[in-house]
Amino acid sequence: MKTILKFALSGAFIAAGVSQAAAHATFVNSTVTEESTSVIALQVPHGCDGKATTEVQIKLPEGFVFAKPQPKPGWELEVIQGAYAKTYDNCGEKATSGPVEIRWKGGNLPDAYYDTFNIQGKVSGIAAGKTLAFPAVQLCGTDGKVAWDQIAPEGTNPHSLKSPAPTLTVTAKNAGGHDEHAGMDMSGMNMAGMSMGGGASSAHDDVVKAGDLEVTGAFTKAMLPGQPVGGGYFTIKNNGKADDKLVSITSPVAGMVEMHEMAMQGEVMRMRRLDGGIAIPAGKTVELTPGGLHLMFMKVKEPFKAGGAVQATLTFEKAGKVDITLPIEAAGPSGAKP
Numbered sequence: 001m002k003t004i005l006k007f008a009l010s011g012a013f014i015a016a017g018v019s020q021a022a023a024h025a026t027f028v029n030s031t032v033t034e035e036s037t038s039v040i041a042l043q044v045p046h047g048c049d050g051k052a053t054t055e056v057q058i059k060l061p062e063g064f065v066f067a068k069p070q071p072k073p074g075w076e077l078e079v080i081q082g083a084y085a086k087t088y089d090n091c092g093e094k095a096t097s098g099p100v101e102i103r104w105k106g107g108n109l110p111d112a113y114y115d116t117f118n119i120q121g122k123v124s125g126i127a128a129g130k131t132l133a134f135p136a137v138q139l140c141g142t143d144g145k146v147a148w149d150q151i152a153p154e155g156t157n158p159h160s161l162k163s164p165a166p167t168l169t170v171t172a173k174n175a176g177g178h179d180e181h182a183g184m185d186m187s188g189m190n191m192a193g194m195s196m197g198g199g200a201s202s203a204h205d206d207v208v209k210a211g212d213l214e215v216t217g218a219f220t221k222a223m224l225p226g227q228p229v230g231g232g233y234f235t236i237k238n239n240g241k242a243d244d245k246l247v248s249i250t251s252p253v254a255g256m257v258e259m260h261e262m263a264m265q266g267e268v269m270r271m272r273r274l275d276g277g278i279a280i281p282a283g284k285t286v287e288l289t290p291g292g293l294h295l296m297f298m299k300v301k302e303p304f305k306a307g308g309a310v311q312a313t314l315t316f317e318k319a320g321k322v323d324i325t326l327p328i329e330a331a332g333p334s335g336a337k338p
């Protein structure tokens with residue numbers, strides 16, 4: 001076991017040494033189709049002079065709209081909202097603002113490894129043949145920084161740049177191509193199929209009891225293919241006289257389930273993991289909703305399909321374990337139902 005790990009590591013070092021000059025931050029796939037929604041994956045090839053990467057920032061160019069980052073275990077997320085130069089149409093919804101920068105923070109990516117950071121978005125209003133540049137920055141603790149922010153002027157060779165911004169070339173749409181729904185606009189914060197808005201509650205009226213606690217209205221949302229994360233939502237009412245706390249969650253369909261909090265701070269949407277659990281005070285009702293507190297199913301092997309259901313086991317500090325079923329609603333805005 002030890003030998004294998006050592007071998008793998010030295011292999012990585014050799015690879016890094018040989019291709020140092022080429023080891024820029026780039027996208028896994030270098031093209032995107034015009035007027036379509038796709039997932040782009042930023043590869044971060046190494047740290048800052050041997051230091052581990054702890055933050056990755058990427059600016060989204062005009063024409064890459066309705067962006068939704070993929071949450072990563074161990075990293076907090078920030079989505080910075082801003083004005084678009086143009087008005088974009090997302091399945092009939094007009095948007096003049098949305099995410100303009102994504103930041104994964106507080107993680108730890110050792111220098112000897114690479115990782116990818118995924119964003120789903122729609123390319124809109126950009127002609128085939130054009131190039132989109134996504135200036136990116138890696139931070140390594142408080143004193144390390146690598147900026148991938150140089151943009152070659154139109155018609156010049158980006159290979160001459162020392163630290164080029166990752167780019168995507170827009171390609172022509174195939175005849176008969178079908179545009180996927182790009183989810184809702186991020187002014188309503190939608191991540192990994194989570195959407196914000198009042199209409200999210202649904203007709204799932206099952207009441208699950210655990211001691212003095214009542215769990216109702218559980219649901220999750222369908223996931224797009226290739227997206228290994230999904231949200232979980234429900235309401236917990238504490239009818240007792242003692243405070244309780246949701247301390248952990250497991251599910252047979254997810255490698256791990258985290259408790260998350262999403263909140264807007266000015267123009268920045270932040271999503272972070274709650275390591276201390278979710279308090280359920282005596283006599284109070286706590287709601288897990290898209291856009292607020294929620295469960296995050298991670299390392300999901302099979303994307304959730306609308307019409308199905310997800311099983312999960314909640315563990316409370318006092319009430320103990322309880323099994324719940326989360327029906328899978330269709331993805332998209334405001335609690336659309338299958």
Ligand SMILES: [Cu+2]
Pocket residue numbers: 071260261271294295296
């Ligand atoms: Cu989350």
